[in-house]
Amino acid sequence: MSNTSTTTMIQVEQLSKTFTLHNQGGIQLPILNNVDLQISAGQCTVLHGESGSGKSTLLRTLYANYLPSSGAIHVRHQGDMLDLATATSHELLDVRRHTIGYVSQFLRVIPRVSTLDVVKQPLKERGVADDEAEARATLLLQQLNIPERLWSLAPSTFSGGEQQRVNIARGFIQNYPILLLDEPTASLDQKNSEVVVQLIKNALAKNIAVVGIFHDSQVRNAVADHVFSVNENSLHSTQINDQPVALNH
Numbered sequence: 001m002s003n004t005s006t007t008t009m010i011q012v013e014q015l016s017k018t019f020t021l022h023n024q025g026g027i028q029l030p031i032l033n034n035v036d037l038q039i040s041a042g043q044c045t046v047l048h049g050e051s052g053s054g055k056s057t058l059l060r061t062l063y064a065n066y067l068p069s070s071g072a073i074h075v076r077h078q079g080d081m082l083d084l085a086t087a088t089s090h091e092l093l094d095v096r097r098h099t100i101g102y103v104s105q106f107l108r109v110i111p112r113v114s115t116l117d118v119v120k121q122p123l124k125e126r127g128v129a130d131d132e133a134e135a136r137a138t139l140l141l142q143q144l145n146i147p148e149r150l151w152s153l154a155p156s157t158f159s160g161g162e163q164q165r166v167n168i169a170r171g172f173i174q175n176y177p178i179l180l181l182d183e184p185t186a187s188l189d190q191k192n193s194e195v196v197v198q199l200i201k202n203a204l205a206k207n208i209a210v211v212g213i214f215h216d217s218q219v220r221n222a223v224a225d226h227v228f229s230v231n232e233n234s235l236h237s238t239q240i241n242d243q244p245v246a247l248n249h
């Protein structure tokens with residue numbers, strides 16, 4: 001599943017994140033402590049660790065949802081390395097438009113916006129012609145088994161699994177060089193999980209760097225090139241003689 005490219009797409013250095021609970025007496029919650037991590041093009045890095053260890057916090061910090069307390073997150077953005085910890089808000093928006101895609105577990109639904117438009121939006125924002133955006137959205141919705149009768153409806157009334165698939169279609173519609181996936185198969189049945197595995201493999205074949213959290217061990221083992229253990233702050237390869245190593249928790 002990986003190719004030979006080793007272009008570094010994200011270099012995390014000594015990243016720490018402490019939450020301060022301002023409405024609870026200013027209590028400090030240290031979550032990430034001096035994390036070092038390198039993410040390469042064309043490879044899938046899985047964040048692993050027990051519940052509450054900080055996997056989602058790390059993923060969100062890589063998307064600049066959270067500002068690091070200290071350390072650096074150097075991202076390859078349009079040929080240069082940009083530190084998200086010190087980037088301007090304008091630069092962060094540009095990174096999100098062109099370089100990093102993020103698929104959260106839950107779709108943020110906008111009332112009255114159709115499924116097709118929700119999926120097309122990232123391409124439209126980049127000025128891609130409507131017929132091209134529509135063709136790509138249609139293909140992804142078909143692949144993800146969203147019935148055509150739902151495409152013109154706003155996804156607010158959809159089931160959890162349908163909403164998650166719309167969100168995945170939206171995340172995969174553009175070939176972001178870096179794709180962050182937070183439990184993309186959490187609400188999906190096996191058939192649709194397999195579609196997501198295939199989409200991830202296709203992305204890796206296009207040299208996209210994927211970072212994900214997958215509680216489903218089958219999905220994790222099917223896509224992981226490396227596992228980053230958030231508890232131990234260590235990165236290890238999962239490939240031994242081309243056989244992924246099973247992680248049982």
Ligand SMILES: Nc1ncnc2c1ncn2[C@@H]1O[C@H](COP(=O)(O)OP(=O)(O)OP(=O)(O)O)[C@@H](O)[C@H]1O
Nearest residue numbers: 019020029031049050051052053054055056057058
């Ligand atoms: N915005 C926030 N403010 C305060 N504390 C937070 C915030 N986000 C996360 N935390 C805390 O950080 C810790 C790590 O949470 P996080 O969601 O990153 O864990 P996780 O490893 O993804 O867990 P799970 O596998 O259960 O989803 C938790 O104790 C959580 O309560």
